[in-house]
Amino acid sequence: MALVLLQDVKKYYFLGGQEIRALDGVNLRIDEGEFVAITGPSGSGKSTLMHLLGCLDTPTAGRMEICGHDLSQATSDQLSLVRNREIGFVFQSFNLLSRLNVVENVEVPLIYSGVPGRKRREKAESLVRRVGLEQRMRNRPTQLSGGQCQRVAIARALVNDPRILFGDEPTGNLDSHTGELILHMFTELHQAGRTVVLVTHDPDVAAVTHRVIEIRDGRVQREYDPRVAA
Amino acid sequence: MNLFISLETGLREIFSHKFRSFLSMLGIVLGVGSLIATMAITGGIERGTRAFMEQIGGLEMVNVVNKEISNDLQDFWNLSPGRTLQDAYAIKQAAPLVSHVSPQLDLGLPVSSGGQTMRVRVSGVWPDFLEIARHQIAAGRFIGDLDVDRGQRCAVIGNTIAATLWPNLAPADTVGQTIYLNDSPFTVVGVFTLYERDRDRLARERGLSKVEEDRRERRGTRPNRGDPFRGKNEAVLIPFTTMFYEFKSAAFPDNSSDTVPIENLTIRIGNLKSFEQALGEVRKALEITHRGVDDFGFDTREDWFDQMEQRMRSTRTSGGLIAGISLLVGAIGITNIMLASITERVREIGIRRAVGARARDIFLQIIVESVSIALMGGVIGVVVGFGIVQLLTLLAPGDSEPFISAASIGLSIGFAAVVGVLSGIYPAVQASRLDPIQALRYE
Ligand SMILES: Nc1ncnc2c1ncn2[C@@H]1O[C@H](COP(=O)(O)OP(=O)(O)OP(=O)(O)O)[C@@H](O)[C@H]1O
Numbered sequence: 001m002a003l004v005l006l007q008d009v010k011k012y013y014f015l016g017g018q019e020i021r022a023l024d025g026v027n028l029r030i031d032e033g034e035f036v037a038i039t040g041p042s043g044s045g046k047s048t049l050m051h052l053l054g055c056l057d058t059p060t061a062g063r064m065e066i067c068g069h070d071l072s073q074a075t076s077d078q079l080s081l082v083r084n085r086e087i088g089f090v091f092q093s094f095n096l097l098s099r100l101n102v103v104e105n106v107e108v109p110l111i112y113s114g115v116p117g118r119k120r121r122e123k124a125e126s127l128v129r130r131v132g133l134e135q136r137m138r139n140r141p142t143q144l145s146g147g148q149c150q151r152v153a154i155a156r157a158l159v160n161d162p163r164i165l166f167g168d169e170p171t172g173n174l175d176s177h178t179g180e181l182i183l184h185m186f187t188e189l190h191q192a193g194r195t196v197v198l199v200t201h202d203p204d205v206a207a208v209t210h211r212v213i214e215i216r217d218g219r220v221q222r223e224y225d226p227r228v229a230a
Numbered sequence: 231m232n233l234f235i236s237l238e239t240g241l242r243e244i245f246s247h248k249f250r251s252f253l254s255m256l257g258i259v260l261g262v263g264s265l266i267a268t269m270a271i272t273g274g275i276e277r278g279t280r281a282f283m284e285q286i287g288g289l290e291m292v293n294v295v296n297k298e299i300s301n302d303l304q305d306f307w308n309l310s311p312g313r314t315l316q317d318a319y320a321i322k323q324a325a326p327l328v329s330h331v332s333p334q335l336d337l338g339l340p341v342s343s344g345g346q347t348m349r350v351r352v353s354g355v356w357p358d359f360l361e362i363a364r365h366q367i368a369a370g371r372f373i374g375d376l377d378v379d380r381g382q383r384c385a386v387i388g389n390t391i392a393a394t395l396w397p398n399l400a401p402a403d404t405v406g407q408t409i410y411l412n413d414s415p416f417t418v419v420g421v422f423t424l425y426e427r428d429r430d431r432l433a434r435e436r437g438l439s440k441v442e443e444d445r446r447e448r449r450g451t452r453p454n455r456g457d458p459f460r461g462k463n464e465a466v467l468i469p470f471t472t473m474f475y476e477f478k479s480a481a482f483p484d485n486s487s488d489t490v491p492i493e494n495l496t497i498r499i500g501n502l503k504s505f506e507q508a509l510g511e512v513r514k515a516l517e518i519t520h521r522g523v524d525d526f527g528f529d530t531r532e533d534w535f536d537q538m539e540q541r542m543r544s545t546r547t548s549g550g551l552i553a554g555i556s557l558l559v560g561a562i563g564i565t566n567i568m569l570a571s572i573t574e575r576v577r578e579i580g581i582r583r584a585v586g587a588r589a590r591d592i593f594l595q596i597i598v599e600s601v602s603i604a605l606m607g608g609v610i611g612v613v614v615g616f617g618i619v620q621l622l623t624l625l626a627p628g629d630s631e632p633f634i635s636a637a638s639i640g641l642s643i644g645f646a647a648v649v650g651v652l653s654g655i656y657p658a659v660q661a662s663r664l665d666p667i668q669a670l671r672y673e
């Protein structure tokens with residue numbers, strides 16, 4: 001079943017009368033259970049694509065379906081709902097709330113899905129345990145290492161049990177060893193059946209996935225299975 | 231997102247910037263404080279005036295007064311006998327909506343207990359006068375019908391008179407004593423209670439020392455100066471007929487008690503709802519006794535209310551102005567703080583949006599926060615308002631004790647909440663309109 005379906009998707013920006021074609025006709029289908037890497041040179045449109053997939057934005061033109069929701073013309077509220085229920089998003093810069101502790105950070109998505117207090121706490125704590133941070137539940141993000149922060153971010157992304165997990169350079173801010181540990185978590189999540197899509201510059205990251213999509217000038221230039229191509 | 235979480239988030243935000251939040255509350259604090267004080271003062275004036283009016287006879291009491299007749303009717307002036315006892319009889323008969331009526335003959339006389347002497351205004355009245363003037367008997371009884379019929383030499387005296395003439399007796403114990411009115415002996419059959427304003431009673435209960443009393447006298451702030459109850463406390467009342475035969479007939483040899491001009495004619499309306507009809511009845515009755523000459527009018531208590539309104543209006547205007555300006559400043563302060571706080575939290579808002587917050591969740595969060603600030607300011611303001619009222623009563627004790635009603639507290643807090651909502655709207659709209667991607671990128 002297709003969780004991501006893009007047909008001739010375009011995203012244009014207009015800057016001072018100039019048209020910037022960040023995405024210029026992308027066709028893409030990602031099925032349930034896939035492990036995908038999106039790569040490409042800087043400025044090729046990876047982040048723009050990721051924002052569309054992550055339901056943070058809508059396309060200028062084209063058809064976009066995420067987890068069965070047609071979001072080509074989605075309203076802001078529809079996007080919020082899909083972001084909250086169907087998608088987990090892990091950022092390069094973690095994006096944790098510095099005033100909240102680990103458990104509270106993981107709870108945030110549950111607040112917006114209306115889960116009542118006690119249940120919210122239980123669920124968040126169980127996810128914090130799953131990413132191995134039970135010792136740091138009451139710590140603030142500023143008291144954690146980068147790798148630990150990213151684990152909190154992963155816990156937060158998973159707390160609403162999303163069907164698809166996106167990562168925009170999730171290892172980009174980490175040293176290579178920590179990056180490997182985080183990447184390993186994604187691999188494990190995929191093995192547990194989760195659909196995982198990562199944007200990455202790093203060939204080593206792309207190599208562990210099962211499908212690499214190369215973007216250039218706003219289009220899909222090439223696709224391959226790194227396990228075979230090698 | 232539920233309100234409780236917004237509240238928690240908002241409070242967390244407020245407490246993480248305690249000083250800043252407090253500063254932004256100041257306008258509200260002052261605004262609510264002056265609202266409370268203003269309402270306490272006007273409320274005090276209103277309550278004091280009402281209570282006072284009740285005690286001097288209430289709205290139901292009406293004086294029938296003489297009126298200048300217009301020039302072109304001057305020729306008929308002689309036709310009318312003016313106000314006489316006949317008027318009282320006529321009203322009693324022909325105005326069923328009037329529950330009480332009493333004529334009144336006044337005379338300034340030396341009054342003495344044998345020892346002490348003072349000069350007072352003595353009034354001859356009917357038994358109805360007790361109800362009309364809302365007098366209260368502390369001991370003994372009032373003048374009865376028999377006293378009037380027989381022209382008895384009995385007197386009912388005010389508390390101050392009793393206390394002054396018999397300094398060694400409790401006022402209530404003066405019943406049965408002999409009082410000399412212009413050397414004629416009268417028996418005291420009743421004494422009225424002591425009538426006091428709130429603040430006089432308070433001063434007495436607090437036991438103001440003689441020294442303090444003198445100090446106030448010298449400063450001219452002695453509470454009894456211009457005491458509106460003075461007249462009632464210094465009343466000496468005797469039967470109407472006694473008054474006429476003892477003290478007036480000599481001055482009016484040609485008149486009987488029926489035709490002698492009376493100094494006062496007071497009535498009490500049975501029911502305020504039929505106030506105008508009752509006055510109509512009285513007018514009709516008096517048109518006959520005055521032979522159609524329009525030389526009488528009615529002095530109602532409405533002008534008291536006008537005076538009260540006037541006193542309240544000035545307080546209300548100045549207090550309301552201060553409160554209004556403060557609340558406006560408070561609103562601007564909160565808006566300003568919220569805008570600053572949002573600029574600081576653009577990234578937070580982006581993150582919340584990214585994990586599923588809708589625009590309206592962000593809107594609500596900001597509004598809840600600004601309302602929380604305003605409400606805290608409101609609560610502090612209520613405390614400050616209590617303080618202002620205390621201070622005012624200490625510095626400038628007025629006629630009426632200000633009092634803070636639950637309603638005024640509720641209203642002020644309500645105002646604070648409204649200010650909170652209004653001042654939060656603009657920042658909240660700004661925050662909820664932030665584009666999630668831009669917000670996430672914001673440094
Ligand atoms: N908000 C925007 N307004 C205008 N142009 C934009 C905007 N966002 C992206 N672009 C442009 O769109 C193109 C694609 O940008 P995008 O961020 O998707 O690249 P990228 O592949 O993520 O690059 P990198 O690897 O450096 O992150 C670039 O030319 C960029 O300048």
Ligand SMILES: [Mg+2]
Binds near residue numbers: 046047048
């Ligand atoms: Mg990028």
